[in-house]
Amino acid sequence: MIRVLIADDHPIVRNGLRGAFADEPDIDVAGEAADGRQAVEQAVRLGVDVVLMDLRMPVMSGVQAIAALRERAPAIRVLVVTTFDSEADVLPAIEAGATGYLLKDATPGELLRAVRAAHRGESVLAPSVAGQLMGHVRRPGGPGLSKRELEVLRHVAEGASNREVARRLFISEASIKTHLLHIYDKLGVRDRAAAVGEAYRRGLLS
Template sequence: MSAGDSSAVEHPIRLLIADDHPVVRNGLRGAFADEPGIAVVGEVPDGRQAVDRAARGGVDVVLMDLRMPVLDGVEATAELRERAPGVRILVLTTFDGEADVLAAVAAGATGYLLKDVGTDELAAAVRAAHRGEAVLAPTAAEHLMGQVRRPAPAVLTARELEVLALVAGGASNREAARRLFISEASIKTHLLHAYGKLGVRDRAAAVGEAYRRGLLPATPA
């Protein structure tokens, strides 16, 4: 074994797996069992536990599924970027829709891969994410490049427009949740999805961009 390999083993990349399917978690743990330089330090079944575990320290990279209970992957990514900005998030999911990709990247994901990726490619992606390099599945890259090339109108869902309209009127997340009879977590998720579609990173920018694109009714003069 070379000196470089020895150093990698002595200082492994600490990996946290976040996925609500036990079979997937077990499979990923097995895939990394003999991978030099990468050590799985934990497994969690939902986004809330992923944020709490990673924020306690001892985690370098999180393999984050998108569809999870309690807190989904996009919202967990956004919260983790605030609580532990040094942790890299690599989305690993079966979903490759444009809205999913844009929302995840807008929330702060370092990379976006699909679950049909090979073991060697996945390990290479974890190492690249740890270095801060963007890692994207071909379809994810296409979605992002398409967003850059064309200022196409965002297609927001009716619920996302409802949330943005309430935010534009000055409602807090709690107030919007109360008025729409949904949870605050759902409000945050709808906002994050809207951010991704509009290409913005905060509430004020989202509202301004929605007005600019004519997605919200113009305010009275």
């Protein structure tokens, strides 16, 4: 069962998203939140698997909430569901730790596939978002890797498994998987080998 939290400040949108999951036996809407801070608290308290996060939220923005969840509960996947697809919206959300990014005009089928993919740890991006992100990471000055992400990548480059990296860094294996997803997004690659190769090419590893 995939436990989902819906975070949006508009009740009509929350009701619509909840309705999309009504007949899905493998998805349970465990809770709702009307602002960013509430989204973080509810997600942690309820122990959900996936949060559907709007970006323009009161009290705490969606990006701030994503970053807070990444720190407090890195195993929780965050799928952005918003109407905004500008570079100024997309990049901060991905850099903060969002697993995927959908627009609110997505079909119910696309939403269901995205939630299931996010639960598996796969990045799901709306086509317009993917184009922007890939174009950005290929340009010099694209989103850089955090200190922790570089640590993870160095161990991966040595041939360590996710379990071994987790043991060395004293964090969970789920956190390693999350860090790797962010590394793939930032480097514009799809697997560990490509990430290591791209990091060497950019001079991030030596």
